[in-house]
Each structure stands twice: as C-alpha cells, then as structure tokens.
Amino acid sequence: MRTEKQSKRRNGIQTVCRDFNHLEGNLDHIDERKLLRKMDLRLMPMLTLLYLFSFLDRGNIGNARIEGMEEDLHLGGTQYNWALTVFFFTYTVFELPSNLILQKVRPSIWIPSLMVAWGTVMTLMGIVTNYHGLLIARIFLGATEAGIYPGVAYYITMWYSRHEAQFRQALCFSAASIAGAFSGLLAFAIGKMNGVGGYSGWRWIFIIEGLATVVVAVMSYFFLYDYPDTASFLTRDERAWILRRLSLQFSNNGNVVPEAGDFKWKYVWDAAKD
Template sequence: MSATFEKPDVVEVDDTQEDIIGHIDTMATAPGTSYESFAHLDEKKILRKMDIRLIPMLALLYLLSFLDRGNIGNAKIEGLQEDLKMTDDQYNLCLTVFFFAYAAFEVPSNLLLKRLRPSRWLPTIMVAWGIVMTLMGIVQNFQGLLSARLFLGVTEAGLYPGCAYYLTMWYCRREIQLRQAMFFSAGSIAGAFSGLLAFAIAKLDGLGGLEGWRWIFILEGLATVVVAIAAFFLLYDFPETATFLTEEERAFVIFRLKYQGQSEDKDEGSVQVAQADEFEWKYVWAAFKDWQIWVNIFVYWGIVCPLYGISLFLPSIIKNLGYVSSTAQLLTVPIYVTAALLAIVVAYFSDRVGKRSPFVVTCMCAILVGFILCISTSNPGAVYAGVFIAAAGLYPAFAGNIAWLSNNLAGGYKRSAGMAIQIGVGNLGGAFASNFYRQKDSPRYILGHALELGFTSVGLIAAVILIVSYSRINKKRAKIVREGGHNQFTPEELSAKGDRAVTFRYVY
C-alpha cells in the first residue's frame, strides 16, 4: 500500500519519547540509506512480530463494532419491533439514521487520529459506543431507539476507517490486503457469532423483567466497554515507538514505508523519493478533489449496499423462508464463516500477485450471481444458496476495495482523509440498504434483491473505469520517466506531489 509513516502530531509525549522518534527517523532517512543497509534483518520475522501484536486486537475491536451495529437484525426477530410498537417504516428509519451519523463523523475522526495516539483515541470512542449500546437495551419507544441509533453512528464512526488507516502506518502496499482481510473478516465472524450469541441470549427472556432482545443489547454493550478498557493498555501507537521491535527494526519499517510506490521498473530506472509526511491542509483538500476517490465510492457502493443488506436483514430473509427464529439465527453461521475464510484466502493471493482489480471484479461477479439466484426463484434452498454465494463474494470484495484505494493514495494526511471519505460517503450505502428489504415484500424480497443487483452492476462499471484510467496514467508516467522528464523536479517537489508524482505507480 502506498502508505508512509508519518510522525504523529502528538502533544502528550515526553522529551525522551521525542528523542527516540527523532533518532529512529534519522536512522531511516540518513543519506545513503537503502534496502541493502537492512539486508541482515529478517523481514518475514519482523512482519510476524507486527501481525501478532497488531492484528488480533484490531480484529477484536472490529468484531465488537460490527456486532453492535448489526445485532438490531437479531433483536428484531426476537420481538423488538412488536414490543416497541413500531411500524416497518419506523424500524427502517432507525437503521437508516445510524449511517448518516456514521458518514458525517468519519473524516473528522480520522484527522483526530493523526493528532491523538491510536491507543487513546480508538478505545475512547469504543467506550462511548459501548455505553450507547448498553443503554439501547432500556429504550421504551421508537423515539428512544432512533436516538440511540443516531448516537451509535456518531461514536462508531471512527473505528473502521481509523483501524484501516492505522494498518497503512505499519504495512506496505503488497502486504496490506491480507492484513485488512484478517482484520475485516472479524466482521464476518461477528455475523456468525451474532446469530449464535443472539440464540443463547434470547433464552434470558424474562430475566429481571426484561425481554430477550434487550439482553442482547445490554450484554454485548457491556462486553464492548470491558474490551475497550483493556485496549488502552494493549494497543500500540506507531512503528517508531513500538517496544516489541529493536531500534534497527523500527528504522527499517519506517524506511520501507517512506520509499514504496515509486517506479522500480528496469526500463524506467529506479527512482527513490520519500513521500511527504508533514501536515498541510492542502493534502486534505487534495483528497476531496481526487477523482479516483469519487469513482471508487461507486465501486464501494456496489459492495457495501449488498453487504449491509445481508448483515441487517439476513436473519429476516432466512426466517421468511419458513424457519423459526432460533433456526434462522443458526443458519446465518455457515454463511459468515465461509465468507471470512474466503476473504483471507483471496487477500493472500491478491497480495502475492500485487493486483487488486481482478479479485475485486471476480468477487463482484459472484455477488451478481447470488442475487440473480435469489430473485429468480422462490425455492427456499435456492434462495439460501443465493445469499450464501453473494456473501461469499461480498467480504473478499470489500477488503480488496479498501486496499485498492489506499494503495493509490500517497502522503499520510491525504490517505487519512481519502480513506475516511471513501468509507464515510460509501457507508451512505448502508442508509440505502436499510430501506431495500421491506416487510411487505416478504418472503421473496424481489425489490431488495433487484436494487442490490443494480448497485453491484454500477460498481462493476466504475471498477472498469478505474482499471482503464490507472493503466493509461501509468503508461504515460513510465514514458516520462524513461525520457528523463522526472529530473526537472526536485525530490522535495516529487514528495509533495504524492500519488500525482510521475514516479508514482498506481496499483490496479
């Protein structure tokens, strides 16, 4: 991924830590430093150290995040809508309002992550949404649930884009999708775990005078708060201050992040230019004006609309095939487990070959096949197979698309803002999907399946546009470099241009 490590704007560090950061930066950027300078280090061993310390904790955080935003679907089939005397439209509005708040606060949250330490910011917002989730278990009417979902969106907004961006501070372009998939697949596991957990918690119905669906919110919210408190002590901040790495290993991690994404083709010559890492507002505005982010959002919608359609309504879709609530909860499990495994397998091969688009496009075609199967028959087994196939394509495609854009944004602050825009505006697709599956359309939900097909088709068209554009730009830049055109720019100017520099190559 074209990530660079940026020295964080952290005010609350002591002089000793500042000295360490400065010393490591100097080691990584000293004149004459090259990959040969670190040839004696075991890169695979360093990556294993990072994987063990970073991925499990991030996966747990995201598992709880996805569990808390999606468990309303499990609560619904346990009686939430009837007990709160809500209409179908009111229930869908409670789903929708979450995504508007979620989208609005993602960019500010990611910029705050740059100024505050991840080990403080991420657990803080997690405590906040855990409290909101717990209180959701005592709402008494539509207005109370609507308010709780609104605040859940505000507090959860920073977690996924923050974690996705955080990984780019540690891993290079050809390593990032596997780690994104390992982290994101926790969302799929959350889907499976949600069904099992809801099945078990619902048996507490009547305990303390509370319905079973209330206990789903209360217990899962309390679990989030407990894990958030532990995260204050278990999360690491940045490579420069990672105590599990030696000073030389830290310098190597920073070096390889700074100089990735530049042309290394033998026909072009090797061009080594450090990417800019200081904060300037122009990098944030550059993200808002970057065409590739906005085209990618259509790809994102083509994936995230079906993703939220599945995660929010899968228990209801399966129940309306003729199953009782407990069986419907359990039948969601194999779908999510398979999707999680496929996300990791696809990411592994995507990183191995250094390509994103072939895997994203193939998975989106699987999504189309799944929903075509759902819409073309009323046979319960065929419909179940259709949502199974669609989910199997959704989770690998989602992780691949996040990695694809982040690979192509250079400069830390631009990447931070760009990924937040992609995920923030993209997650408005969740607001759309919240209204696709109407109860009056059950059991076949033809309108919902048709809308998912439409969004995925538009996403595929946008993916083709990106592929053609990236290929054309790369060829044009390669020609300029071969002719020595990059020599008219100083290294500082090329650094400031980020992914717009003639030495930068897009991944597709």
C-alpha cells in the same frame, strides 16, 4: 501549526531514520518475513477483534427484532426501517472528522475511546422505551462507530507498506463475516434471559453485547500500540528499518522524504472532491 508533541515525535522519527543510515550496513541480520510476522501477531488480533465487535453491535438490532423489540416498542409502518437507516447518516458524516482527530491523538487512546463510546450507547439501547429513544440511540451509535473502519485502515498504513497493508486490511475486515456467522446464535442464547431483572430478552442482547464491547475496549488501551518508532516490542534496528521503508514508499528517487506524513487541508479537500 505543528503542536509540540507532534514536533517531538517528528524529531524522534528523523533521529531513528538517521540511525538507520548510520547502521545500514549492519542491518542485514533483519529478516523481513520474520519481522512482518512479529508485527502481525502484535497488531492484527486486536484490530480484528475491534472490528468484529463493531459489526456485531451495529447488526444486532435485527436479532433484537426477532426477540420482540418491535412489539414492545410499538413500532409500526416504516419506523423499524428508519431506525436502521439513521445509523448511516451520522456514520457517513463522522468518518472523516474521526481520522483527522487520529492525526492528533495517539491511536492507543482514540480507537479504544471510540469503542468505549459505542459500547456505552449499545448498552443504553437496551433500556429505550419508545421509537424516538431507539432512533436517538441509533444516531449516536453511527456517530461513535464511524471512526473504527477508516481509523483501522489508516492505522495499518502507519505500520505496513502499501502492498502489505491491503492484505492486512482484508484480514481485519473479514471479521464482519465472522460476526455474521455467530451473532444469531449468540443472540438466541442471550434471548433465553427473557424476564431476568424484569427485562425482555431483546434488551439483554443490547446490554450484554454492549458491556462486552466496553470490556474489550478497556483491554485494548493496554494492548494496542501507537507507532513503529515507539513500539516496545521492536528493537532499535527494527524500528529504524520499518520507518526507513515507509518513508521510501513516498519517494520517486529512493530518498527518504521526512515530511511525507505532514497534514495539509488540501489533502482533505482532494479526498472530498474524489
């Protein structure tokens, strides 16, 4: 059953699309390239930054190991490898539920909230005292980070057509390479804080990078936009133009399909079977 908030937004989208039909002859002034650049400048930097911190936080355990984490926590045998592996158990399981929630919750609320959650987990990882504490922290880190990759991919499709979304997703996910390029240098610098506050250098890697994630997450509450039909940086004509184009990509005959974005459990099952 569709919620009242969803129905209100659906009605708003249909109104904007009707406006487009009414104004279609007067929208020749819209420059597609200029509008796409406008969207890119407003959306892509923040999305790329979010994914950069995600990859930075999931991979910094290797730098912490170099700074003495393994010895301080008395890890032996395959314990370090298990600490790496359990992350992906919850990461895999929670990807799909996260995107289902994103269908119900505004992106500007859900995506930053995920970031606050994993930033908090990362910060607390800096105070674990044994193997089991590290294991539990990694499990929760996987659960909280799970939604960022599929969430960003889905969010981009709310704004761009399919042939445009592929390039934007590639740009966004290239942040993983950027994170890998300087994460070691950053960890080396933070490791020099060894002994500050009675904490080892590897603990400060988790604490500082975790707190930085939370700060960026709080910023993204104010800089992340929800949908094209509610974006304040777009004009009325630009909103209608974007929504009309997104609707047409689901149609075989060139007609708008207003219900193309409706959620059905059948789609979830189809994806699970694929």
